[in-house]
Amino acid sequence: MSEFLQNSEYKKKMIKEFLKRLHAGEDLEAVKKEFENFLSSISPLEIPLIEQELLKEGITVKEIAKMCDVHVELFRKAVSHxxxxxxxxxxxxxxxxxxxxxxxxxxxxxxxxxxxxxxxxxxxxxxxxxxxxxxxxxxxxxxxxxxxxxxxxxxxxxxxxxxxxxxxxxxxxxxxxxxxxxxxxxxxxxxxxxxxxxxxxxxxxxxxxxxxxxxxxxxxxxxxxxxxxxxxxxxxxxxxxxxxxxxxxxxxxxxxxxxxxxxxxxxxxxxxxxxxxxxxxxxxxxxxxxxxxxxxxGLSLQQEPFKVSENDLPLEVGYLSLEELKALLNTLPFDITFIDKNDRVKFFTARHRIFGRNPSIIGRAVQQCHPPKSVHIVNKILEAFKMGEKNVAEFWIQMNGRFIHIRYFPVKDAHGKYLGTVEVVQDVTEIRKLEGEKRLLDWKE
Missing domain, CATH: 1.20.120.520 (nmb1532 protein domain like)
Structure with a gap:
């Protein structure tokens, strides 16, 4: 084993030297020719593991990719089977x-x-x-x-x-x-x-x-x-x-x-x-x-590998603890309210509220949360959702100089059974001003 460790260190040292010379601007073909005998002695299956070690030691991904191009060329015949x-x-x-x-x-x-x-x-x-x-x-x-x-x-x-x-x-x-x-x-x-x-x-x-x-x-x-x-x-x-x-x-x-x-x-x-x-x-x-x-x-695994806790709630895709679920809903930049299949208010988010809510409305009929003049519209929307005739009701208003987008969605289980309706309200004033694009790599601290 000690002999192999020494051999592995030697291979890393040689590949580092190879990359340094390419980085310094030396001609690729000349360097490749000089290192050809050495590179041809490396198994194709060793390369990813040597790359892993080099990344740990600070070699950049671009430098590794450059070395890979040469490696692919050298091993084209060796592993054609x-x-x-x-x-x-x-x-x-x-x-x-x-x-x-x-x-x-x-x-x-x-x-x-x-x-x-x-x-x-x-x-x-x-x-x-x-x-x-x-x-x-x-x-x-x-x-x-x-x-x-x-x-x-x-x-x-x-x-x-x-x-x-x-x-x-x-x-x-x-x-x-x-x-x-x-x-x-x-x-x-x-x-x-x-x-x-x-x-x-x-x-x-x-x-x-x-x-x-x-x-x-x-x-x-x-x-x-x-x-x-x-x-x-x-x-x-x-x-x-x-x-x-x-x-x-x-x-x-x-x-x-x-x-x-x-x-x-x-x-x-x-x-x-x-x-x-x-x-x-x-x-x-x-x-x-x-x-x-x-x-x-000596591969280093994650210090804290992901594990499903017995307290996690199994969702359709993935898991969340109750604490994470609460925090997630309160972090989303939406004003969310949910009414159950009996039209009773069952939940609303505590933060990012645009329309006022208080705990007293929990259990209250949604019709009683609206002015009498608009109740008939609320009932039409709910009826359309329950009958499967509509999948969204959408509105937008101007309020205190802000542009507010309001959407209602029917909530159904995996078999299409109606479970209730969710109201999602969002302030889209700034979103409407966006132009062009801003990508992840454009982000600055």
């Missing part, structure tokens, strides 16, 4: 679905690159116009990769390995996903901006950008097929795949509709239900290289 593992899986298994999507993704990336070359090379204006339309259409198709394939990985699958303390893998993959999403958007803007009066240099640059984007997409397929998916198959239990399968359709698929050949009687297991550690059984099922790397990596 991985697809056989996925072909053997029954159709409908989430990994088989991801693999089949990747086949489509590779085809579409190659078609996109060929269209860009053809568009840039033709001199015929009619032909160019037709190729432009096809290129735009293909770009829109490539956008769907991020909305389906990548999003399913980020939102549904990443949490399963993060729960086990492996965070470097999803962090780096998500970074690469976002780079591809941004490149697709930037290419579309570049194409649209120059379509009217294209120059010769524009066509050369367009071919270069198309090749880079196509290569990035294909490289991601390689990384997933040969590193990410084998790791998932080694770590996740059958119940976890059942849970993943149940959630897939909510996000959607990329150009395929999974068959239902894969069946399992296992109970769904969600990430929060997984023990936040790698068990002896899981370690034993991992490839030898991963077992050795994990034994030296």
């Amino acid at each position: 991985a697809s056989k593992q996925f072909e053997a899986l029954p159709d409908g298994h989430p990994v088989k679905t991801l693999y089949l999507e990747n086949l489509e993704i590779v085809k579409d990336a190659e078609v996109f690159n060929m269209l860009a070359v053809a568009y840039s090379s033709t001199q015929d204006s009619t032909q160019r116009s037709m190729l432009y339309d096809q290129l735009v259409k293909q770009l829109k198709q490539l956008e769907q990769i991020g909305k389906t394939h990548y999003t399913r990985e980020e939102m549904i699958i990443f949490p399963h390995i993060e729960r086990r303390g492996i965070t470097a893998v999803p962090t780096v993959l998500w970074t690469k996903h976002d780079e591809i999403r941004a490149s697709i958007k930037l290419f579309a803007e570049f194409l649209h901006k120059n379509v009217e009066n294209p120059s010769e240099s524009f066509f050369d640059l367009l071919k270069q950008k198309a090749y880079q984007l196509s290569s990035a997409i294909v490289d991601m397929v390689f990384r997933e097929n040969n590193i990410f998916y084998p790791t998932l198959l080694a770590l996740l239990e059958e119940g976890e795949w059942v849970a993943i399968k149940l959630q897939e359709k909510d996000i959607g698929y990329y150009k395929i509709l999974p068959k239902d050949e894969w069946k399992s009687d296992a109970k769904p297991i969600y990430p929060y239900q997984v023990e936040p550690k790698l068990t002896e059984k899981q370690l034993a099922n991992l490839p030898p290289q991963v077992q050795a790397a994990l034994s030296s990596a």
Whole structure:
């Protein structure tokens, strides 16, 4: 073991040196050639674990992603056998679905690159116009990769390995996903901006950008097929795949509709239900290289892993304690009032109130909470909700210089049975003034 630890430290040291030299501006090909023998000695399954250690020690995600690009190129031939593992899986298994999507993704990336070359090379204006339309259409198709394939990985699958303390893998993959999403958007803007009066240099640059984007997409397929998916198959239990399968359709698929050949009687297991550690059984099922790397990596799990308390209320999705539920309702910037199926006021939020309420109205008929002149309208709304004729009643008023939005919604159980009505009131004065966009990354302390 001590020999392996020394070996692991040596590998980290060498990769750090590699990244430092790239960061300092040295030529990528020259550095890659010098380090080629060293990099080729690293198992593909060790890379995510070394990345995990480097992230702990301060190496940035962008630097790791740069190293990954080189790593993918070096290991392209070494792990090309991985697809056989996925072909053997029954159709409908989430990994088989991801693999089949990747086949489509590779085809579409190659078609996109060929269209860009053809568009840039033709001199015929009619032909160019037709190729432009096809290129735009293909770009829109490539956008769907991020909305389906990548999003399913980020939102549904990443949490399963993060729960086990492996965070470097999803962090780096998500970074690469976002780079591809941004490149697709930037290419579309570049194409649209120059379509009217294209120059010769524009066509050369367009071919270069198309090749880079196509290569990035294909490289991601390689990384997933040969590193990410084998790791998932080694770590996740059958119940976890059942849970993943149940959630897939909510996000959607990329150009395929999974068959239902894969069946399992296992109970769904969600990430929060997984023990936040790698068990002896899981370690034993991992490839030898991963077992050795994990034994030296010293993965740090969350200090306070999420656990469902016996006092938590099981909601349709997730859990909340009574204390959390009270605080959540009082934090939401809405004035909320709920009346039950018998039209009695049963609850209202204590904060963010726009219309005055006091505890004396609890149990009072909602009709008696309104002026007599408007009671007939209240009854019409409630009747429409109970009969299933309406799903919302919406109003807005000006009050003390503020714009107030008022909505009523029928509240029903999972079987559609009427349980009551909720009134949601919001001051939308400032919201109505918003223009443009402000993203998460624009936030300043």
